[in-house]
Amino acid sequence: MRVMESALKALERFLKIDTAYVARGSFWLILGKAIGTIIALALSMLYARFLLKDAYGDYRYVLSVLGLLGVFALPGMGVAIRRAVSRGYDYAFIRGARIILFSSFGITLSGILIGSYLFWQGNAVLGAAFVIASFIAPFNESLSVWRGFFEGKMKFRKKTYYNIWAHVIYGLSMMSAMVAIIVWKLPHAQSMILLISTYFLSHAIPSAIFYRKTVRLISKESVDDPESIRYGLKLSALYVPQTASNYLDAIILYNLLGSSALAVYSFAIAIPEQMKAFLSTVQTVVFPKLSLKTNDRHTTQELKKTLPGKALKASILTGVLVVIYILAAPVLFRVLFPKYMESVLFSQIFTLSLIPFPFGVFNAALKAEGNMKKIYAYNTAVPFIQILALLVLIPSYGIWGAVGGRIIGRFANYFLPFLLFKK
Template structure:
């Protein structure tokens, strides 16, 4: 049976021009892990949407969005830099990376404290307390989850699933238990952050016990992580600013409806991110010129598949959402239009190549320009069209981003062409 599968994969490589054996071998564990993650995320969202009032769900999501933006003060680009370094054989960056990130996390403690003080002075003790919780647990969450980047760099996708199999359900179970007793948003935020912090710390030490990586730092990784963190500062802010502006212009109830509308596209887009995790270690060792010749064909193939998937999603949503989210009928039309954005997701592969090959100038231009476009459009369209304005802004930004990243990928030149890059067996076969 195994030989038959190998023959089928080898045959398919003639048409995909892709190392299908590598994709299936690593991708199987990544996809199982991702399906597991989707299940937990969907169940959590369904529970919150059906047990919390709309305003409470909107407040909960607003806090998580602010917390995500505050995470940029923890050297947020270190994870990607660690994946790249480990793929190149520098395994000691895990221990040193965690220590470095814990030191840099003083930034999120200060930022969370300042945010808490702001809301306290504005007579909102609930949000003030929530951001004290964020400042307490976020440094541990952001630091100890670096084990995931380490395992991705080693291409140990199986261990990433099995070592953390018990961890992912823990926050879900904790949230469900808390929801049974209360709908207090502050308690739910505490449960969410504390359960994630405890479980991540436990899995991190289990990874250390199994792999025992050396204790050494890598100056190049730290330097690259600083650049990537600047990109993250802009991109993470742009990613989560929509919920914050919707909160500001339209209120918590609108945030709740918008969050439900994003559910399908959020996890569909995550599929491509999962594939990117599989590809990043490989493209870090590949010649940039060869990638420029081979990758566009694969992106076109994935784009065609995403168009098909978006069509199925648009047709299925009117039947599924009323069953899962009966309180949110307005979200059906929102999510159908947001699904158009799925066709742009495969082009994010070009961004992964720019990261892997240290195209820093292009990344600066892309991250800053795309973020500014999105923020300007949100500020302009939200007051005029409400939630629809946010949706129009997102789709327009994704279109511009796709065009510009394709352009910079096409003109990119490798800064270290030659000895440090892995030659290809065939110019027509790549990941």
């Protein structure tokens, strides 16, 4: 315990941040992420060993297209809800969730159209997968906003408790589906339908349970933030290109190089993306405090002076983490994903994008500040940089093009908010 306290104090002197607060909040979030990562790792090992690359590539393709259709779920509304709740407007959570549910049925209509087209093209397996997923996805999208409520209230322990149960339900459900596929030797068509159905149901059911529990915590006298919905709608419009850039790599790879290439790429970025999720817990913890500090002009100016130095010092630590991963990656893949050793070099290069990750705190600072002009500039410029890079590089360089495009987009994502917040 004393060793931990000494380490936190040393880190506080180095970074000049309240490490006690970050550690308290991050502990519960990291615990939840750790359990989620263990479950994801176990599932990935099953996929790597018992699913053909083509089957796994098809599965990732469906999830990527549904992820792109997530623009109908108003992705910026979650940030607006978290911001409103952190300022005491609890009813914004309920109203925001209702609006997300209504809007999310755009996913259903789009999914039916895509599925119908695939049926017409003779691809009944993917067609059925899209139709099934499109009916479940709206409930998953709208009811999962309970996480933003607890983040806004800085109740990270409660959020982690619910998150752990959500991870466990999802993990056990997907493992059961994989066991059924292995034991009964299900063909590709039945395997796809089972995996897609289980994936979306195992997310939607826990979300419904925890949403209902969260609503019960809100007082009948709670007030709404008249600006939160408008702010969320504006953010969501800005998130359209960002959402597209997040899934475009997988969609282009699948259509140009096929499902096997997408499977190789998916495993290449899997561990670095889990590392990024761990690091993101710090941004989640500091967002409510940034929301309060950016209410005042004086404290905002102070943040502009102090945050850059802290981010630069923290980048040294993430650089060390990246070096460790690069050295360990061959062993990790040999043990965990032996059929995907061709993904190792892609993964090592991709993880370099994590070095400047601490500068991502300026993304949270921009959102907390609420300056729509700056947010608009960020949310349009960064995705278009990545989209352009992917469109240019993937047709010429395949998987390397996808890795390079993502790295370019990631660097733009870190440094453009820094420049905008400093203005």
